[in-house]
Amino acid sequence: MDALDAKYPFFATAREAVADAAVSLPELVAADAPAVERARERVERALLDGTIASESGAFPAESAYDVQAELLSYPIARILVSLLDSQPAIEKYAAAEASTAIHRIREDLATDGELRSMSTPTVDLDDVLAEFDLADAVRAEPVRPSAGAGGPAGAGAGSQSGRDPDQYWIGVGPYLRLTSPSWGPSWRLVNRALADGEVRVSREELLDALEAAIEDRVGEGLPFELAAGEGIAAELESGVADLKRLLSERTYSGPVDVVAPDLFPPCMQNLIAKTERGTDLTPPESFALMAFLVGIGMSPDEVVAFCADTSLDAEGIRYQTEYLSDDRGSQYPPPTCETLANYGICHNEDDHMQVAADPLAYYETRVEEAESVTDWREQHAAADGE
Numbered sequence: 178m179d180a181l182d183a184k185y186p187f188f189a190t191a192r193e194a195v196a197d198a199a200v201s202l203p204e205l206v207a208a209d210a211p212a213v214e215r216a217r218e219r220v221e222r223a224l225l226d227g228t229i230a231s232e233s234g235a236f237p238a239e240s241a242y243d244v245q246a247e248l249l250s251y252p253i254a255r256i257l258v259s260l261l262d263s264q265p266a267i268e269k270y271a272a273a274e275a276s277t278a279i280h281r282i283r284e285d286l287a288t289d290g291e292l293r294s295m296s297t298p299t300v301d302l303d304d305v306l307a308e309f310d311l312a313d314a315v316r317a318e319p320v321r322p323s324a325g326a327g328g329p330a331g332a333g334a335g336s337q338s339g340r341d342p343d344q345y346w347i348g349v350g351p352y353l354r355l356t357s358p359s360w361g362p363s364w365r366l367v368n369r370a371l372a373d374g375e376v377r378v379s380r381e382e383l384l385d386a387l388e389a390a391i392e393d394r395v396g397e398g399l400p401f402e403l404a405a406g407e408g409i410a411a412e413l414e415s416g417v418a419d420l421k422r423l424l425s426e427r428t429y430s431g432p433v434d435v436v437a438p439d440l441f442p443p444c445m446q447n448l449i450a451k452t453e454r455g456t457d458l459t460p461p462e463s464f465a466l467m468a469f470l471v472g473i474g475m476s477p478d479e480v481v482a483f484c485a486d487t488s489l490d491a492e493g494i495r496y497q498t499e500y501l502s503d504d505r506g507s508q509y510p511p512p513t514c515e516t517l518a519n520y521g522i523c524h525n526e527d528d529h530m531q532v533a534a535d536p537l538a539y540y541e542t543r544v545e546e547a548e549s550v551t552d553w554r555e556q557h558a559a560a561d562g563e
């Protein structure tokens with residue numbers, strides 16, 4: 178097992194490494210090995226913060242855990258999340274694994290070619306495409322000096338010109354399997370360049386699709402069927418109980434039931450401004466905004482009305498907000514400032530991250546401190562009545 182296996186534990190080679198190591202997971206759990214503590218942290222961070230990155234630092238350079246603990250924590254985390262007996266927990270866990278992985282992949286792709294071989298192990302885009310059987314389904318658009326969409330001349334997904342391309346073509350089948358119209362109007366097939374059974378996507382959009390592929394891979398086979406009170410399930414009982422207690426303590430009930438856009442934190446104001454300019458949000462941006470609006474107590478209908486003049490479409494808003502509003506979604510708080518900073522959504526203007534750990538807490542503080550608050554709902558109702 179090597180650092181790359183630990184960094185991307187859902188890759189086929191990592192699974193083989195675990196099998197070849199012939200390590201007994203029940204024995205590890207019984208011995209309370211470091212992998213068990215890391216697995217617990219992995220699940221806790223996934224459910225509460227939307228990331229599985231260790232709080233001890235970035236793997237491998239800064240992490241408190243070695244390669245073996247990091248890699249073996251993944252199968253143990255999958256057992257732990259299965260024992261939580263909650264489908265939303267599994268979905269949230271898989272999404273967090275995928276978002277952390279795509280963040281690491283972005284960093285790998287940004288690593289200079291020479292550094293790549295010298296520093297920590299990294300993957301390139303061809304590796305990731307091959308991992309998900311997409312090597313033949315995705316090709317880079319040839320880089321041309323003049324403008325114009327890519328023609329039929331095929332090219333591998335990697336760079337053919339010494340620089341990574343910005344545009345790709347992906348087979349329509351994989352495109353439909355890995356993307357969702359609920360991500361925004363631009364993802365609908367009718368709004369896409371389509372030629373010879375291929376759909377044109379930007380590099381960022383391709384990474385969004387790969388994130389979905391990772392999420393599917395992580396969620397595959399979950400939950401495990403484990404007899405409660407027996408074997409490894411019995412050994413993990415107290416860890417599972419701790420996680421359940423933590424989740425119920427952190428159940429988010431909404432800070433203040435008032436919609437005051439002027440008092441929204443800068444991250445949310447920036448996202449709203451982006452949609453008002455007609456720009457689509459990335460899936461993490463869209464999730465962060467929807468989670469915030471639901472978190473301050475807005476119903477799906479209110480969010481649809483609030484976002485009426487933006488790039489967000491009503492169907493996508495309903496899909497996300499109804500999930501977040503129901504009993505399943507409400508037990509998981511929206512992303513923290515730290516997670517939003519990792520996505521580049523937070524710019525921590527005036528170092529205000531000092532004030533609160535998440536946008537909802539920051540909003541609550543601003544509402545409490547405001548001399549007067551105008552609720553958008555009242556303005557909206559008045560405008561509707563005119």
Ligand code: SF4
Nearest residue numbers: 442444514523530536
């Ligand atoms: S510090 Fe938190 S509330 Fe402020 S912009 Fe960043 S994510 Fe938003």
